[in-house]
Amino acid sequence: MALDGVMAGGIGWRELSDGLRAFARSLREAEGEINGLNVYPVADHDTGTNLAETMTAVAEALDPAEDMASLVGSIARAALLSARGNSGLILAEYLRGFASELRGEDVADGIGLARALHAAASAARSSVARPVEGTILTVADAMAEAARGGDTASAAEVLRDADAAAAEALARSPLLLPEVASVGVDAGAKGLSLLPGSLLGVRRPAGSGSRRVNVSAHGPSGRRAELVVLLQATERDAELLRDRWAELGDSIVIGGDDGAYRCHLHTDRVSDALAIADALGRVTDVRVEPLPDGSPADIG
Amino acid sequence: MTVAIVTDSVSCLPPDLAASFDVTIVPAWLSVGGERTRDGAIPIEAILDRRERVTTAGPSPGEFLAALDGKASEDGALIVTVASRLSSTHRSAQLAARRSEVAVRVVDSTTVAGAEGLVVLAAAEAARRGVDLDEVERVARRAAEDVHLVALVPDLGAIARSGRLPDAVVRLAARARVRVLIELARGRIRPLRPRIGGDRLDPLMARWRASPRRGSLEVAVLHAADERGAAELLERLSRECAPRTSFVAPFAASMIAHTGPGVLGLAWRWTA
Numbered sequence: 020m021a022l023d024g025v026m027a028g029g030i031g032w033r034e035l036s037d038g039l040r041a042f043a044r045s046l047r048e049a050e051g052e053i054n055g056l057n058v059y060p061v062a063d064h065d066t067g068t069n070l071a072e073t074m075t076a077v078a079e080a081l082d083p084a085e086d087m088a089s090l091v092g093s094i095a096r097a098a099l100l101s102a103r104g105n106s107g108l109i110l111a112e113y114l115r116g117f118a119s120e121l122r123g124e125d126v127a128d129g130i131g132l133a134r135a136l137h138a139a140a141s142a143a144r145s146s147v148a149r150p151v152e153g154t155i156l157t158v159a160d161a162m163a164e165a166a167r168g169g170d171t172a173s174a175a176e177v178l179r180d181a182d183a184a185a186a187e188a189l190a191r192s193p194l195l196l197p198e199v200a201s202v203g204v205d206a207g208a209k210g211l212s213l214l215p216g217s218l219l220g221v222r223r224p225a226g227s228g229s230r231r232v233n234v235s236a237h238g239p240s241g242r243r244a245e246l247v248v249l250l251q252a253t254e255r256d257a258e259l260l261r262d263r264w265a266e267l268g269d270s271i272v273i274g275g276d277d278g279a280y281r282c283h284l285h286t287d288r289v290s291d292a293l294a295i296a297d298a299l300g301r302v303t304d305v306r307v308e309p310l311p312d313g314s315p316a317d318i319g
Numbered sequence: 320m321t322v323a324i325v326t327d328s329v330s331c332l333p334p335d336l337a338a339s340f341d342v343t344i345v346p347a348w349l350s351v352g353g354e355r356t357r358d359g360a361i362p363i364e365a366i367l368d369r370r371e372r373v374t375t376a377g378p379s380p381g382e383f384l385a386a387l388d389g390k391a392s393e394d395g396a397l398i399v400t401v402a403s404r405l406s407s408t409h410r411s412a413q414l415a416a417r418r419s420e421v422a423v424r425v426v427d428s429t430t431v432a433g434a435e436g437l438v439v440l441a442a443a444e445a446a447r448r449g450v451d452l453d454e455v456e457r458v459a460r461r462a463a464e465d466v467h468l469v470a471l472v473p474d475l476g477a478i479a480r481s482g483r484l485p486d487a488v489v490r491l492a493a494r495a496r497v498r499v500l501i502e503l504a505r506g507r508i509r510p511l512r513p514r515i516g517g518d519r520l521d522p523l524m525a526r527w528r529a530s531p532r533r534g535s536l537e538v539a540v541l542h543a544a545d546e547r548g549a550a551e552l553l554e555r556l557s558r559e560c561a562p563r564t565s566f567v568a569p570f571a572a573s574m575i576a577h578t579g580p581g582v583l584g585l586a587w588r589w590t591a
Contacts, residue, residue, distance in 0.1 A: 061482045061483060062482035063481050063482035063483070064482065065374055068350075068374055069376065072376070096381070099379065099380050099381040099384070099414075099418070100379055100380075100381030100382065101379055101381070102379045102380060102381075102411065102414075103348070103376040103377075103379065104376050104377075104407050105407040105410060107376075107407075108379075108380070108407055108410050108411055108414060111379075111380070111414075112414065146410075146414060147410075148410075148413075
């Protein structure tokens with residue numbers, strides 16, 4: 020049995036395999052939330068599904084691996100075969116680049132991981148004809164940059180640095196990509212930012228908890244609707260919600276206190292409004308009622 | 320040995336026509352009520368009947384590579400894809416082309432459905448003449464520029480949900496509550512202003528008549544469970560000008576997932 024993970028500072032092929040499966044689970048849990056964030060470049064709200072489907076298929080293909088070399092081969096093949104949608108294609112190239120650097124050793128140390136993160140970012144970027152910043156590519160670059168931990172950084176340290184850098188890049192994405200400012204962050208960027216934590220074995224609850232935001236159920240964009248959301252959030256975040264929603268519609272009423280708010284809005288961008296609420300707090304209930312055409316704005 | 324021609328299932332070439340031109344079709348994926356299936360494996364009636372959301376995805380790079388594996392020789396291959404503006408399939412084909420051992424070129428048809436099919440047929444005819452990959456690619460790109468596609472869409476709601484329509488167009492259609500005539504050109508969908516009067520096929524015929532004639536006509540009529548309407552449209556058009564090539568076909572299931580039912584499409588190309 021290989022001494023995977025026992026060697027100080029390294030991540031073994033079994034741990035890597037587990038980490039990638041955890042990444043697939045994280046993406047599946049965040050699927051609805053990420054779909055809601057998917058407004059760029061086409062608001063077809065399927066980035067979450069595409070990332071989850073792609074990574075789940077890759078994770079399932081990892082079972083027969085027996086060492087790092089066979090694991091890496093499985094990742095590369097499965098990524099090529101299962102990539103789904105634009106974001107899935109970029110993720111697949113990211114994973115192929117990542118895996119290609121790890122071929123040599125059964126245990127990857129800090130330096131090996133740093134190289135892998137660089138190769139991954141490079142592969143993802145070169146797969147896109149016209150790279151755009153504020154997206155998954157920026158998070159990939161940020162993770163690779165942060166991983167220059169020097170000779171003594173352990174694998175865990177590299178991943179922690181990458182995790183922090185990813186969160187920072189994610190927060191910056193609306194500055195680089197104004198199109199996502201209304202929902203907060205870019206969908207693909209959000210998806211990739213879950214990777215370092217997964218490899219570290221840290222479970223992060225998705226913004227929406229266990230409830231999936233099914234944005235497709237709420238009618239076509241362009242159709243005005245009344246949206247009522249029950250939100251658990253701080254007072255500060257409730258005020259932020261009011262400001263953000265003011266850009267999307269009218270008849271905004273936010274009532275309640277002590278961390279629980281009932282938030283009401285008339286808008287023709289229900290999915291955008293929901294994604295913002297999801298990002299600011301914990302949504303525990305959603306109700307959408309299409310408004311009759313030409314209805315005057317009124318306080319419900 | 321000739322250049323191999325590969326395309327995705329959105330080009331909706333009837334299987335026997337594809338076979339006669341030795342075109343390989345790589346199917347797109349659909350998820351219907353949580354179950355995964357592919358174009359060709361599910362009848363479009365099944366999509367039209369379902370209320371749950373249908374999601375779609377193009378073929379993966381690995382699937383394109385597998386198709387090339389069986390078909391491509393050292394003469395190379397050409398992959399014609401659905402418009403890159405509307406689907407990730409084009410990128411997927413490009414990633415496959417990078418990894419192929421034989422020379423592979425990828426052409427963005429900038430269109431969909433039967434119009435894409437006409438581009439594929441143009442490439443296939445060139446390949447059959449035995450010309451090289453450069454020439455086949457040139458023919459395909461030229462055909463993509465020349466092809467037209469218009470469609471009658473009873474309800475823009477489905478396309479709007481797919482995110483591929485500007486909001487302003489959707490609001491317009493919702494208020495008007497009429498069947499909308501749209502044109503697809505260079506990967507973009509835009510509404511057209513149909514003349515009032517006549518039956519439902521007239522707006523499509525009028526649009527076709529308005530395009531400048533040059534050489535021979537190639538036509539494809541696409542439908543969603545309305546073979547009779549499609550056949551009638553082709554017959555009416557053929558009486559005015561007999562096409563050199565024509566076919567009637569259902570839209571791919573993966574496309575109907577985005578257009579909704581009742582869509583009737585007319586694709587054509589004048590070739591010198």
